[in-house]
Amino acid sequence: MVMDNTLDITPTPNPKRFDSFEHTADMGIIAYGSTREEAFANIACGMFALLAESDNITLKKSINIEASGYNYDELLVNFLSELLYHCSTKGMLFNKVAILELTPTLIKAKAYGEKYTSSKHQLRQEIKTVTYHQLKIEDTGCGWEIRVIFDV
Amino acid sequence: MNPWQGPIEQLDDYRFKIPKSYMNEMRVPGLIYANVEMMEHIKNDSTPIQIANVACLPGIIKYSIAMPDIHWGYGFSIGGVGATEIDKGGIISPGGVGSDINCGVRLLRTNLSLSDIEDKLPALVNGLFRNIPAGVGSHGAIKLSPKDTADVLHTGTKWAVSHGYGIPEDILYTEEHGQLPFANPEQISQRALERGHNQLGTLGSGNHFLEIQVIDRVFDPKIAAIFGLKEQQITIMIHTGSRGLGYQVCEDYLRSMGDASRKYGIYLPDRQLACAPVDSPEGKGYLGAMACAANYAWANRQCIMHLTRRTFEQILGLSEKEIGIQLVYDVAHNIAKIEKHMVNGKETTLCVHRKGATRAFPAGHPDIPERYKDAGQPVIVPGDMGRASYVLVGTQLGMDEAFGTACHGAGRIMSRTRAIKEAKGRSITRELADKGIIVRSSGKETLAEEMPEAYKDVNVVVNILHQAGIAKKVAKIRPLGVVKG
Numbered sequence A: 001m002v003m004d005n006t007l008d009i010t011p012t013p014n015p016k017r018f019d020s021f022e023h024t025a026d027m028g029i030i031a032y033g034s035t036r037e038e039a040f041a042n043i044a045c046g047m048f049a050l051l052a053e054s055d056n057i058t059l060k061k062s063i064n065i066e067a068s069g070y071n072y073d074e075l076l077v078n079f080l081s082e083l084l085y086h087c088s089t090k091g092m093l094f095n096k097v098a099i100l101e102l103t104p105t106l107i108k109a110k111a112y113g114e115k116y117t118s119s120k121h122q123l124r125q126e127i128k129t130v131t132y133h134q135l136k137i138e139d140t141g142c143g144w145e146i147r148v149i150f151d152v
Numbered sequence B: 001m002n003p004w005q006g007p008i009e010q011l012d013d014y015r016f017k018i019p020k021s022y023m024n025e026m027r028v029p030g031l032i033y034a035n036v037e038m039m040e041h042i043k044n045d046s047t048p049i050q051i052a053n054v055a056c057l058p059g060i061i062k063y064s065i066a067m068p069d070i071h072w073g074y075g076f077s078i079g080g081v082g083a084t085e086i087d088k089g090g091i092i093s094p095g096g097v098g099s100d101i102n103c104g105v106r107l108l109r110t111n112l113s114l115s116d117i118e119d120k121l122p123a124l125v126n127g128l129f130r131n132i133p134a135g136v137g138s139h140g141a142i143k144l145s146p147k148d149t150a151d152v153l154h155t156g157t158k159w160a161v162s163h164g165y166g167i168p169e170d171i172l173y174t175e176e177h178g179q180l181p182f183a184n185p186e187q188i189s190q191r192a193l194e195r196g197h198n199q200l201g202t203l204g205s206g207n208h209f210l211e212i213q214v215i216d217r218v219f220d221p222k223i224a225a226i227f228g229l230k231e232q233q234i235t236i237m238i239h240t241g242s243r244g245l246g247y248q249v250c251e252d253y254l255r256s257m258g259d260a261s262r263k264y265g266i267y268l269p270d271r272q273l274a275c276a277p278v279d280s281p282e283g284k285g286y287l288g289a290m291a292c293a294a295n296y297a298w299a300n301r302q303c304i305m306h307l308t309r310r311t312f313e314q315i316l317g318l319s320e321k322e323i324g325i326q327l328v329y330d331v332a333h334n335i336a337k338i339e340k341h342m343v344n345g346k347e348t349t350l351c352v353h354r355k356g357a358t359r360a361f362p363a364g365h366p367d368i369p370e371r372y373k374d375a376g377q378p379v380i381v382p383g384d385m386g387r388a389s390y391v392l393v394g395t396q397l398g399m400d401e402a403f404g405t406a407c408h409g410a411g412r413i414m415s416r417t418r419a420i421k422e423a424k425g426r427s428i429t430r431e432l433a434d435k436g437i438i439v440r441s442s443g444k445e446t447l448a449e450e451m452p453e454a455y456k457d458v459n460v461v462v463n464i465l466h467q468a469g470i471a472k473k474v475a476k477i478r479p480l481g482v483v484k485g
Helices: A036-051 A072-090 B036-044 B047-054 B114-131 B146-155 B157-162 B168-172 B190-196 B221-226 B243-263 B281-316 B396-402 B416-422 B428-434 B458-468
Strands: A018-023 A026-033 A061-068 A092-102 A106-115 A136-139 A144-151 B009-012 B015-018 B030-033 B060-071 B078-085 B104-113 B209-218 B233-240 B326-332 B334-343 B346-355 B357-359 B378-381 B389-394 B405-407 B438-441 B471-484
Touching (some): A026 A036, A036 A092, A036 A136, A072 A106, A072 A144, A072 B190, B015 B047, B060 B405, B104 B281, B114 B209, B157 B168, B221 B471, B326 B357, B378 B458, B389 B458, B405 B458, B428 B438
Parallel strands (some): B030 B060
Antiparallel strands (some): A018 A026, A061 A106, A136 A144, B104 B233, B378 B389
């Protein structure tokens, strides 16, 4: 094996999955990932951390999620809305998402979590909708970043 | 957020204009009701850019208007008003209505005075908290069969009253009689129905509330008497909307309106302003769906009013007649309406978006209840849970200048996160108790998010409209007991 003595400049992705930030009346999540797929998965988990204390969500059940869109922005909003739908109608809370396929117009994923139980989970706030405001999906050069603001 | 750098022209003490020249795409100027001090805050919030963006929408006429409680929102700012001329390709935008379609407020009067209930106040607040589901995803008060759901979407308040959740008189004192006629349940997705089937009669979370109050001061005794209000009288205020069903309609149509905007070649300065001509299939689709959600919200507030009546009877041990809970008025403050207004001396059909803004029709308008004909429409303005709420009345000037519209509340000034930070180590419950206000809440962080300092001073907000002549003050109401989600 030939050793290359040039400096290793491979960027180190942010070790955190996501952070929250504040925005006038509402809340935003910034998610990180070494790939676009990973950032998509992490923004989904970040959204559930806004909804509920997410540390004690057990990965008991998985649900297949599929969404489409005109571009990556629409795809992301529709994907997160799809997850919210499972939360608001079926009481599902997710804390892990595996992206199975991601094109600019289609996403297929598997979301893992469990049903909300009032004795176990503490709900934090209701998310009314996922918004396009200041939505960003970008390759920063040291990993992918996705910013989404939620109407709460 | 960057502070506003564009031009603002002060027209008088309470009116500020964003000239059309600010952006090439603006079709009309912006008009903001504020005072000099508030204007500084509005500039820092960068809401003027949102007012300018709305001024670019096809068919908009006169002005893109902002009420003094304005703050940042998605697409339209909260406190934003935009009217489009339907015959001239005027659009309708879900971003001009908001995600909580027909979020609104109703004010109930009673035969009780403060001395009648002072001792029983804690029991009343606890009773309301127990009987009316509140909080994130609250459900369960009334379950609807698919047939009932369709009826609620079609007939709104009428469904509630015909199922025993109220009296026929309640219908008369609800904006639009609690039923927009163009509701089309076929435009409602299965998902929206799923989210709506078990949430009727629930308060929800966030800024929604149910409040027991007392009238602190009457400014206009003649009009107050017409509204059945007097000092020291106990009133009740209900603030909620269309719950998950409305959010889902907003989401569904924000999605399809993106395609429609591309199809009709509409320039969108902001994706959240996605829209379609009112007269297009997409526009009619949204209008039909929005009306369903609006009707659901009116039925929701009606059912909560019913639960409130029963709770008062139960706790006070008095009859319905003795307590005398009657509806003063119910207003929608997140809605788009098809209305006739005079434009350049000609009656014109408009689509009036009121997002965080309240209809405020003047005396003599055919759409207000007979009893209020000589007074004008009551405008219910909830403030924060520690200060005050107001009853205003619509004026002719407000009709001519602002499409018959007034403010909807105090308006947020602090982000929820900052409010939670500022409230750390404090007990908001105790602080309010020191002021004589009992508060119960289901959410852990709700009280911090909703603390009085998180809002503009409602007294200042309503004074601006009063001084500008857009609506007139009738009565000031003080909170006594608050149920929050």
